[in-house]
Structures are given as structure tokens and as C-alpha cells.
Amino acid sequence: MKCRNCEQAEMVETQENYHYRECGLDNVTIVGITIRRCPGCGNIMPLIPNIEGLHDTLAQAIIKKNGPLTAAEIVFLRKSLGWSGADFARHMHCDKSQVSKWEHGTVEMSKPYDLLLREKVATGKKITDYHSEELVWRRNIKPRPLRLKLQKTVWKEAA
Template sequence: MKCRNCEQGDMQDVNENYHYRECGLDNVTIVGITIRKCPECGNVMPLIPNIEGLHESLAQSLIKKNGPLTPAEIVFLRKSLGWSGSDFAKNMHCDRSQVSKWEHGTVEMSKPYDLLLREMVASGKKITDYHSIELVWRRNIKPRPLRLQLQKKVWKEAA
């Protein structure tokens, strides 16, 4: 296969580690994947299998890390949820300017927001129905009766 960059060299497949900067994180290396390299111009084209699974694994690693999330990690996790900056602000119950400050590193994300983002990613819930979210936060809703029943030594909500 000819190089798409210089159209001179034949791409050669090699199996090696790849510094995956394209994900937006500077510290990610994919170990032992096929990389196509052009001997003429040096163009590199990684062949990344199951990229969705890779991004899910990255997200799971980030939410388990110790310490606060970095701006790049916040952006990565937001994108892993499929949210725009505005979607993120709405789901985090803050304004868009606050999200921008977190993502550009001008303000560190507070611990409660950090934990909320990690929980949203952990639960895998990509909330898209904003109407439902707003219903949850209404103040004048009467609590519904909860009935619990022990089933095989585990408490569950009864029908």
C-alpha cells in the first residue's frame, strides 16, 4: 500500500508500542499494535482495533485514579459520555463558563463535581432526556411510598 502522505513509499507493517496522543491525553501508550510506517517520509498510521473498547478502558482507568482529574482527563471523560460542553454543564448543574474553566485548567474541579463525573462515567449512563432530569429536581414533588422486601438475603423494592 502506497503512503497517503508522500505517495512514494510502500507502507510497512511493524508491531510496536504507540504513543496515543490523538485521544487528547499525553500519557497513553498502546502496547503492541500494528503500525504502518512509510520509509520515505516517516508517516505513521496506527491500526487500532476496537477503538470504542479502548476508550471505555481508558475512561474506567481514569475514574479509578487517585487524585483530582486533570483538564485533559475531564475533556476525555465528557466526550466519553457523548456530551458537548453545554450538555456537560446541564448534567453537572453548573454553567458553561464553569465547564470551560475546568477544561482549560484555570479552575480546579471541586471534589463533589469530580466525584459526580466519575460516578456518571462509572454508571455508563449517558443522560440525554433533560426533561426527566428536571423532573427529578422539582421541589414540590411528594415522595412516593417505598416498600422493601427481603429476597434471598438481599433487600429489594417490592412490587
């Protein structure tokens, strides 16, 4: 398969771990997927199966994390619910300017809003093992690295 970028070289397939920055989060690695790499221009094309399932698994990990959601996590969760900024404001009972402040990180989401968002995700995605009372609420907890591995057709967190 020819590279779509330079239209010169043939893409070479390898199995690699992939730092999945496209999801908007900086701490996500996909373990052992097929990546097409152009030896000419360096263009990279990851082949990610079942992206919807991958995003569901990520959403599940995010709502179970300790401490406040980061701006990037809020954006990720909103998108994973398929909501626009206006939808988000409606579901969260706030106005749109508030959404923008949360998503740009200019204002931290207060705990009740944070928990409301997690609850919406848990309900929307039928996540049954989320228990808000188990969360540790401490600031400055760095998001832990998330490593996802495909097991047959289901994305699971890798050890």
C-alpha cells in the same frame, strides 16, 4: 499500500508500542499494535482495533485514579460520554463557562463535581468496580502511565 501523505513510498507494517497522544492524554501507551510507517516521509498510521472499547477501558482507569482529575482527563471523560460542552454543563448542573474553565485547567474541579463526573461515567459505562470511598484525595498525584493491551477483542491494562 502506498503512503497517503507523500503518495510515493510503500507503507511498511511493524508491531510496536504506540504513544496514543490522539486521545488527548499524555500517559497512554498501546502495547504491541500494528503500525504502518512510510519509509519515505515518515508518516505513521496506527491500526487500533475496537477504539470504543479502548476508550471505555481508559475511562474506567481514569475514574479509579487517586487525586483530582486533570483538565485533560475531564475532557477525555466528557467526550467518552459523547457529551458536548452544553451537555456537560447540563449534566453537571453548572454553566458552560465553568466547563470551559475546568477543561482549560484555569480552575480545578472541586471534589463534589469531580466525584459527580466519575459517577456519571461509572453509571453510563456500567462500571461496577468503581468505589469512590476508596479514592485517596491528595493533590499533585501525577497520572500514572496507562498501558493498554488487546486481549482477543477486549482492551485490558497491561502490567
